[in-house]
Amino acid sequence: MMNLFDVVPEGLFHLLTGSNRKIYAEALLLLYEHSQRERFGIRYEVMRDLLQELLETQQETGMVISADEDEPVGAGREDQLTLEDVSRAQANALLRRLERAKWIDVETRSQFEAYIVLPHYASRLIAVFQELCEARTVEYQRFAFVTYQLLTGEEAKMRPCFAVMEAAQVTRQFRHELIGLYNNMKHHMETVVQKTSIREVLDHHFETYKSQIVDKSYHRLKTSDHVARYRFQILHTVQKWLLDRGLLQEAAMDGVKSELYETVEQAEYAVKEALFFIEETFVGLEEIFYQIDVRHNQYLRSSYDRARYLSQQHEGLDRRLTRLLELLGQQKQDAEYSLFAINQVRGWSEQSLLPPRRRRMAHQPETHVTVPIPAHVMEELRQRNVEKMRKAITRKKVDDYVMTRLGDRKRMELIELAPSSAEEFLMLGYVYLYGSDGGSRFSLDRQGKRQTVSVGRYRFHNHDIVRKERGG
Incomplete structure (x- = not known):
């Protein structure tokens, strides 16, 4: 196995540790989003304009962008640059720093047009960052269904070694998602006990935990029947593979033929390891589900206890004095600071009283005016009705x-x-x-x-x- 920094440049993560780390993180996610649309490279000018718009938006929200020592923007000419020129220069400097840190590669193609390309390690790392930022819905039944299909479908008959390895990879992803759900519940449990008001506890429970964990992961895991439906069939199929020497030999030969392994012994050992891993995972699902249920109940108990404690907390004189002393200790001790403030309190006046209610006046309808119809109009209407009747x-x-x-x-x-x-x-x-x-x-x-x-x-x-x- 290769060393991590044989693949990833050493200074790759320096940009995510400085004062502008949030800006660089947003820029990387924006780069990844457009790289999925423009799969063969993003035009340099287009990306610079998008980053300029991002920087201007961040500045409008109050975020301060610190100047980098190695990228001075308009040094000595601050009074001569407009806000648009400054943001454009910052966007160019940001792209240059990303290129020096090896997050992006800049290629010059036909007609001297520059294109931005993400290296393979940068693309995979940013994909993980985006996955962490998104509260995605996990379909756990998909993993069991795909594993069963790989082990029993046509692929297992035509390319048995490949099918077993793919089934093990899907099972590994399934196990990873379950362990991630377990650890994520622990994180939310530690977060909710640090809330200082009932409103914060309820907001975290309903807007964060329920929407991100219960609705998108835990509820689907408990209500889906695909995992239980295919579990025993998967275990039966794995046992059939392990006990059938002919199937193992066929899978090992396929692994050598596909150039996945050099010898039959290596291929057979890898196939067995993959089958043992699938068996271990699906045999231990009950324990994993039980631990997830325990963690979920621990979170519910923690949030309930925290809300009950905050609701019963007495805001008496001692508590108020303690909070006042804590706030005073956090204030800067300077000459202009004072413990007391004088406020002007106005006394009673006529303007502070509610005016007396007045009785509503009786409704006065408008005078009805009768307009007489001339005799010739009446005669014309009569003749018209007679003709109509005729x-x-x-x-x-x-x-x-x-x-x-x-x-x-x-x-x-x-x-x-x-x-x-x-x-x-x-x-x-x-x-x-x-x-x-x-x-x-x-x-x-x-x-x-x-x-x-x-x-x-x-x-x-x-x-x-x-x-x-x-x-x-």
Whole structure:
């Protein structure tokens, strides 16, 4: 195994220990975010503008950016530089320091354009930093499912050595996530006991612990059934591999053939070690789950005890004097400091009294004005309504229309009422309607075989119109 500093430059972490460490951390995360979009390099000018915007935003929030001794910005020309020039110079200096510390590489490509590329170690380290900063949701059932698929799927038949090694790697990640959850609970337990007010305890419990630990990790671990569903199947498959000499030999030969190992003995030993690790992990899941439950209950007990203690804490005279002395001890002892302050207190005045309530005045509606309608307007409206009534089609008009056409006959065909205009076609529709509801002096006798009649541009079904007998 290689030494760490054979891979990572020695001065790599110096930037994260100085006064501007928060700025450099934000810059690295910004670089990593854009490196995922521009996978083959970020243009130098684009990254400089983004860092300039980052620096200006940080300065607006009140963060002070200390000047680096090896990167003086506008030395001797502070009065001649604008704020934009200063932030641009700081962005350039930041990129130069990142390049000297080996966090980034700057490549000059065609047309003399500079591109920023993250070395492999920097990319992996910043990915870990980003993962630590994000409260991500962990799907624990995925690890068990993938492990089972690798050990029993097609990959295990075609490339058994690779499948076993990948299954061990997924199991290692699964175990790492469980141990990380256990340790994270311990961290939150130590944090909550340091809170000094009930509000801080409740805020930490509901906004931090519940949202980051319970909702995104612990609840999913307790409610998911995939781990338990595949656990015994994984253990059965591992035992089958370990007891079958042929499978071990086949996996060892595949490891040599794939050039993962030099000899069959090395490959077989690695395969066995991977299988033993998978077996050990899934056999010990019950103990890990139990310890996580214990840690969760310890946190709940700690937060409850801390909240109860703070709620019962008596803020008496002794406690107030102690707090006052603590605050005085933290103050700077200078000549202008005084233990007492004189405040002006105003006495009673008319302005300090609440004015008397007044009774609400009764509502006064506006005067209703009646505007008379002229006689000619009234006459015009009357004539319009009369004309409208005259044109209206009523049952009596339809009965008179049909009886006139029927004459003395008892029956006639509907074709005799063939329309020649839109008004007559509309009247034909009312004949259909009133001849079928039984309330008119005639009825519509529908023929057994439907006959469609076309007269001009009108089409209708021909039926018989029958006169009703009186009293029928």
